[in-house]
Amino acid sequence: MLFQRRHKKYNNLSDLDLIQLYKQEENLFTIPLLYERYGHLVLGTCLKYLKRYEDAEDATMKIFGELNQKIEKHTIQHFKSWLYQVTKNECLIHLRKQKTHQTPIHENLLQDQSHEIDEQKEREIKLTKLEQAITHLKDEQRICIELFYLQDKSYQEISEELNIPLNTVKSSIQNGKRNLKIWMESHEE
Known part of the structure; x- marks a missing residue:
């Protein structure tokens, strides 16, 4: 109180x-x-x-x-x-x-840089393999994939440029992607 x-x-x-x-x-x-x-x-x-x-x-x-x-x-x-x-x-x-009980920051930075370098090398290897795989596609599939993915053209633009039906463009890209995947998987190290 x-x-x-x-x-x-x-x-x-x-x-x-x-x-x-x-x-x-x-x-x-x-x-x-x-x-x-x-x-x-x-x-x-x-x-x-x-x-x-x-x-x-x-x-x-x-x-x-x-x-x-x-x-x-x-x-x-x-x-x-x-x-x-x-x-x-x-x-x-x-x-x-x-x-002070954790890893010093410079060690973390080195690990991050090393990890980024490894990822970049891995990407380069995959891109090289992808370039090789594209050369193994049928001409129509290869051309459609290159126009669609590398030149960012639409299905309609590809159809008009190659003078082929729209459905043929779609199936060429779909079959080309499937064949690329098969080739890449069969050539993994």
Whole structure:
């Protein structure tokens, strides 16, 4: 009951008044009041940076647990923005500690570059095989596939250019694709 009466007495004070009161008298009611006012904001900021709720809760408790020491060391003009900066710094420290247990970034970059080079080589090999496979198609299939895929012509444009029926163009492309797939699969290493 005594705490609640004193609590109400301090509840109407501004953030700066509470901080001043703590600095002058080391009043124990100030930190819980600041927690009531800003605990949810600190938790939200921690959650934004740390992503895991448990880590955010731990960081919030650590921040408010050390708040009295930080209040004594710093001159605070705007408590809310100062607390945000303290929270952000604490989260960044937490993330840095976490990263020291992970692979260094330069190793990740090297692995990514190596992976990209391997993918590029693999694509080049497949394209070379595809070029070889196209040469093994019947003339009509090869020409239709080249016009459709390499020159981006429509079925209708191919039909008009080669002076063949539209259905013949469609079946030549479909049969050509099937024959390419068969040839590529039979020539895999």
